[in-house]
Amino acid sequence: MNAVxxxxxxxxxxxxxxxxxxxxxxxxxxxxxxxxxxxxxDLEVGQGEIVILCGPSGSGKSSLIRCINxxxxxxxxxxxxxxxELTHKASDVAQVxxxxxxxxxxxxxxxxxxxxxxxxxxxxxxxxLPAAEANDIAREYLARVNVQDQAAKxxxxxxxxxxxxxxxxxxxxxxxxxxxxxxxxxxxxPESVGSVLRIMEDLAATGITMVCVTxxxxxxRRVADRCVFMEKGEIVxxxxxxxFFSAPSTARLKAFLQQVL
Amino acid sequence: MHYDPVLAxxxxxxxLAGTATTFAVLLPVLVLGLLLALxxxxxxxxxxxxxxxxxxxxxxxxxxxxxxxxxxxxSGLPQLSVVRDTFLxxxxxxxxxxxxxxxxxxxxxxxxxxxxxxxxxxxPGVVEAATALGLSPRQALFRLRLPMAARYxxxxxxxxxxxxxxxxxxxxxxxxxxxxxxxxxxFDYTYDPFTPLVTAAAIYWCIVNIMRIGFTMADRxxxxxxxxx
Amino acid sequence: xPEMGFVQQLxxxxxxxxxxxxxxxxxxxxxxxxxxxxxxxxxxxxGFIWQVYASIFTGVPSLLVAFLFFYAGSGIVASLAxxxxxxxxxxxxxxxxxxxxxxxxxxxxxxxxxxxxxxxVPPGQFEAAKVxxxxxxATWLLVILPQVLRxxxxxxxxxxIVVMKDxxxxxxxxxxxxxxxxxxASGVTKEPFIYYVLASVFFLGMTWLTYFVSRxxxxxxxRGYKPVVKQEPAHAL
Numbered sequence: 001m002n003a004v005x006x007x008x009x010x011x012x013x014x015x016x017x018x019x020x021x022x023x024x025x026x027x028x029x030x031x032x033x034x035x036x037x038x039x040x041x042d043l044e045v046g047q048g049e050i051v052i053l054c055g056p057s058g059s060g061k062s063s064l065i066r067c068i069n070x071x072x073x074x075x076x077x078x079x080x081x082x083x084x085e086l087t088h089k090a091s092d093v094a095q096v097x098x099x100x101x102x103x104x105x106x107x108x109x110x111x112x113x114x115x116x117x118x119x120x121x122x123x124x125x126x127x128x129l130p131a132a133e134a135n136d137i138a139r140e141y142l143a144r145v146n147v148q149d150q151a152a153k154x155x156x157x158x159x160x161x162x163x164x165x166x167x168x169x170x171x172x173x174x175x176x177x178x179x180x181x182x183x184x185x186x187x188x189x190p191e192s193v194g195s196v197l198r199i200m201e202d203l204a205a206t207g208i209t210m211v212c213v214t215x216x217x218x219x220x221r222r223v224a225d226r227c228v229f230m231e232k233g234e235i236v237x238x239x240x241x242x243x244f245f246s247a248p249s250t251a252r253l254k255a256f257l258q259q260v261l
Numbered sequence: 262m263h264y265d266p267v268l269a270x271x272x273x274x275x276x277l278a279g280t281a282t283t284f285a286v287l288l289p290v291l292v293l294g295l296l297l298a299l300x301x302x303x304x305x306x307x308x309x310x311x312x313x314x315x316x317x318x319x320x321x322x323x324x325x326x327x328x329x330x331x332x333x334x335x336s337g338l339p340q341l342s343v344v345r346d347t348f349l350x351x352x353x354x355x356x357x358x359x360x361x362x363x364x365x366x367x368x369x370x371x372x373x374x375x376x377x378x379x380x381x382x383x384x385p386g387v388v389e390a391a392t393a394l395g396l397s398p399r400q401a402l403f404r405l406r407l408p409m410a411a412r413y414x415x416x417x418x419x420x421x422x423x424x425x426x427x428x429x430x431x432x433x434x435x436x437x438x439x440x441x442x443x444x445x446x447x448f449d450y451t452y453d454p455f456t457p458l459v460t461a462a463a464i465y466w467c468i469v470n471i472m473r474i475g476f477t478m479a480d481r482x483x484x485x486x487x488x489x490x
Numbered sequence: 491x492p493e494m495g496f497v498q499q500l501x502x503x504x505x506x507x508x509x510x511x512x513x514x515x516x517x518x519x520x521x522x523x524x525x526x527x528x529x530x531x532x533x534x535x536x537g538f539i540w541q542v543y544a545s546i547f548t549g550v551p552s553l554l555v556a557f558l559f560f561y562a563g564s565g566i567v568a569s570l571a572x573x574x575x576x577x578x579x580x581x582x583x584x585x586x587x588x589x590x591x592x593x594x595x596x597x598x599x600x601x602x603x604x605x606x607x608x609x610x611v612p613p614g615q616f617e618a619a620k621v622x623x624x625x626x627x628a629t630w631l632l633v634i635l636p637q638v639l640r641x642x643x644x645x646x647x648x649x650x651i652v653v654m655k656d657x658x659x660x661x662x663x664x665x666x667x668x669x670x671x672x673x674x675a676s677g678v679t680k681e682p683f684i685y686y687v688l689a690s691v692f693f694l695g696m697t698w699l700t701y702f703v704s705r706x707x708x709x710x711x712x713r714g715y716k717p718v719v720k721q722e723p724a725h726a727l
Contacts, residue, residue: 069621071617094623097621097623098623100621101621102617102618104614104617104618107614108612108615108617110615110618110633111637112636112637112640112711112714112715121622121624122623122624125624125628126622126624126625154713171621171622174622320694320697323697324693324697324698325655325690325693325694326655326659326693327655327659328658329658329669329686329689329690329693332672332673332676332682332686332689333683333686333687333690336682337676337682337686338683340680340681340683423548426551427551427552429551430551430554430659431553431659433662441551441553441557444554444557445557454558454562454565455558455561455562455565455566458554458558458562459558462554462555462558465549465551465554466545466549466550469549469550470549
């Protein structure tokens with residue numbers, strides 16, 4: 001009897017150990033000439049996990065996110081995305097990018113294409129879908145980010161917040177399993193920030209994996225499963241968002257949080 | 262096809278005489294073109310009839326090839342009785358004079374547009390400040406707006422000047438023996454086209470690149486205040 | 491009064507001018523685009539070849555280049571061919587010499603123009619296309635080219651006018667274009683003024699036509715760049 005009770009007692013296994021790994025990074029190093037932007041980065045992101053990267057500017061968080069989709073080439077270490085190792089081979093790069101959606105700080109919408117054409121462009125050229133099907137998918141996602149009424153306009157006719165939401169819709173159209181956000185609200189005026197963050201919160205609730213570089217600490221606290229603090233190319237501290245904000249263990253994170261909160 | 266250094270050396274006096282002609286055509290054109298361009302540019306910035314005239318002037322002389330202008334001046338004008346029956350005939354039968362007139366008109370058209378652009382780039386606040394300080398419009402123009410415009414347009418002026426150096430090769434059409442024509446003369450005598458033409462090309466190349474270096478130095482001096490750090 | 495026969499010849503010459511100018515410009519575009527693309531990344535050998543090419547062809551009058559190609563062209567081709575062990579004899583016509591000279595000279599200018607236009611397309615545009623998995627040829631053709639065109643168009647328009655006007659100068663190598671016929675008519679009729687005026691009118695007309703067309707193309711390439719401002723009815727006082 002005793003033995004049975006003992007077995008029934010839940011062992012103190014950490015619940016957040018993910019069942020399946022979406023992104024796994026081991027001993028990653030990145031140099032720009034003589035400057036080391038990333039130093040021995042180890043990071044694992046589970047499927048469906050929302051991970052926030054923060055840190056002062058120049059800390060390497062953007063470099064890290066850009067290495068994951070091979071916009072920057074890492075010099076050593078390994079990156080695995082849904083099991084595929086990201087080498088510098090074109091076929092691996094394509095295989096990895098197929099899993100990833102990317103949202104940039106500066107939107108990077110194609111200025112000479114309408115909002116709808118921006119969204120259908122990759123569907124037509126990368127996935128070779130027929131026009132009607134591509135349009136349907138694009139309209140669906142434009143509706144999800146609340147810009148369906150602007151489909152016929154050009155990006156320059158939209159506010160910054162609307163443009164960034166179009167960029168999110170454009171990335172979602174390819175149905176990625178992981179979304180990468182590189183400071184998605186940093187180029188926005190204060191009024192637009194909220195609308196973009198709201199869309200990102202909705203998205204987080206759908207169970208998609210997200211890695212997001214941001215300075216929006218309120219958003220991080222509400223949405224993140226895990227926060228990662230980087231400085232000078234290294235991961236200094238990481239933890240669940242509760243512990244991260246209420247009980248930071250390193251002096252550097254404490255100092256950083258005091259500055260931004 | 263090979264380059265004959267002996268022939269190149271022997272034809273040097275002819276080619277240098279041609280170079281002298283090229284400069285004899287070029288230098289007055291640069292001065293006269295600039296003098297003519299200034300009032301046209303100022304008129305272009307005004308309103309009404311003057312601006313229309315200036316705009317047409319610029320459009321015409323920029324739109325017509327300098328070769329056409331040279332032919333018009335050299336053989337077209339003497340057909341008109343105003344020219345043919347007066348003292349003007351002696352003037353217009355001089356090829357140098359016609360080359361100066363034809364190329365000056367082209368150059369002034371381009372220069373007027375460059376100066377206009379430079380003057381338009383002067384911030385209006387500068388002129389207002391000058392007026393507030395009691396400078397007359399004339400003083401403001403010569404002491405302030407033009408010197409400032411000169412700095413803005415240095416690069417455009419460099420391009421225009423180098424184009425003019427090369428445009429002078431058109432004057433061989435009205436019997437002047439410039440550097441290009443001189444090279445052709447050597448070819449006529451020797452039946453070797455390669456050596457004199459390549460030598461002439463080298464001389465042009467030197468002229469153009471010496472000017473480029475000069476402009477780079479002038480740019481460094483004039484735009485010191487824009488230098489970083 | 492101009493005689494109709496000569497005016498007709500002037501028209502034939504004008505067509506020749508247009509033909510030479512268009513072909514030269516297309517050649518210049520091809521050379522310019524090729525050099526712009528290969529010199530985008532700093533590579534030592536390619537960069538050096540480009541520097542030498544640009545320095546020569548922007549430092550020498552196009553007329554001199556045309557003379558060189560016309561008189562010495564067949565010799566140059568023959569010696570180049572003999573380097574690879576071929577015996578080639580070609581006759582260089584004034585037409586071929588003119589197109590080659592103008593194309594090579596203005597290719598040097600267009601290369602600079604096109605390269606700086608490509609460099610001024612924000613790098614984010616390439617990145618966005620990459621992460622969207624758009625194939626490279628489609629990226630260049632549908633994303634980058636339209637934006638390059640918009641940036642380079644004013645310069646390219648000017649260059650076209652310069653090429654067209656330079657075609658007149660090239661007539662001096664014996665090309666039967668509008669200036670050659672104007673000169674011929676002037677000599678025969680002893681009425682040079684009228685024929686040279688007609689030639690000027692042709693060039694002015696072509697310049698005007700160029701600006702008319704380029705404004706159309708520019709407003710097309712500017713689509714999406716300026717917010718469409720709706721004209722509101724003027725307020726009553």
